[in-house]
Amino acid sequence: QKEVEQNSGPLSVPEGAIASLNCTYSDRGSQSFFWYRQYSGKSPELIMFIYSNGDKEDGRFTAQLNKASQYVSLLIRDSQPSDSATYLCAVFDNNDMRFGAGTRLTVKP
Amino acid sequence: DTAVSQTPKYLVTQMGNDKSIKCEQNLGHDTMYWYKQDSKKFLKIMFSYNNKELIINETVPNRFSPKSPDKAHLNLHINSLELGDSAVYFCASSQGQSGQYFGPGTRLTVL
Numbered sequence: 001q002k003e004v005e006q007n008s009g010p011l012s013v014p015e016g017a018i019a020s021l022n023c024t025y026s027d028r029g030s031q032s033f034f035w036y037r038q039y040s041g042k043s044p045e046l047i048m049f050i051y052s053n054g055d056k057e058d059g060r061f062t063a064q065l066n067k068a069s070q071y072v073s074l075l076i077r078d079s080q081p082s083d084s085a086t087y088l089c090a091v092f093d094n095n096d097m098r099f100g101a102g103t104r105l106t107v108k109p
Numbered sequence: 110d111t112a113v114s115q116t117p118k119y120l121v122t123q124m125g126n127d128k129s130i131k132c133e134q135n136l137g138h139d140t141m142y143w144y145k146q147d148s149k150k151f152l153k154i155m156f157s158y159n160n161k162e163l164i165i166n167e168t169v170p171n172r173f174s175p176k177s178p179d180k181a182h183l184n185l186h187i188n189s190l191e192l193g194d195s196a197v198y199f200c201a202s203s204q205g206q207s208g209q210y211f212g213p214g215t216r217l218t219v220l
Contacts, residue, residue, distance in 0.1 A: 046208035
């Protein structure tokens with residue numbers, strides 16, 4: 001059974017701080033890794049993807065992947081109240097996308 | 110100019126009824142999916158179709174039957190609805206290993 005694990009939170013950070021979200025996965029053969037943001041009552045929205053070991057930066061977001069440790073993380077710099085949402089980690093392998101349970105992030109003004 | 114659309118947005122029905130949810134994508138993607146998100150917000154894959162062919166069929170009751178008339182459409186028919194079917198159902202599409210684009214969801218309530 002392929003599994004994707006996330007700390008469900010809630011994670012609370014002050015405005016302007018760095019939010020760090022973590023995810024581990026069980027299938028060593030997994031190829032692609034994604035982070036989605038889901039606001040309450042809305043659909044998941046893709047914010048980052050990463051395929052290779054290392055860091056990938058996009059604006060205030062940085063995704064980090066370590067395939068040896070089967071670990072992927074998302075850093076959000078200069079967190080804003082509008083970043084308050086549930087963040088879903090997803091792992092893709094052969095047309096099969098598996099999601100973690102999500103981490104709820106609250107950014108306090 | 111919606112990329113992935115679903116109808117209806119809300120569905121309230123009695124136990125034992127049969128209902129359908131429709132999904133369409135205009136992104137030209139080859140793969141489409143149905144997900145169920147329960148009250149605990151866990152997003153679970155149900156089915157995946159690639160170019161109209163079923164490629165993933167998770168352990169869901171056979172009361173759920175997907176149909177893909179063409180690669181832009183993936184509909185979900187549910188027979189004999191039960192209370193436990195109440196959830197939000199999301200359609201999504203993707204191309205290759207790129208991320209998925211989700212529809213707005215259909216909130217199903219079974220009374």
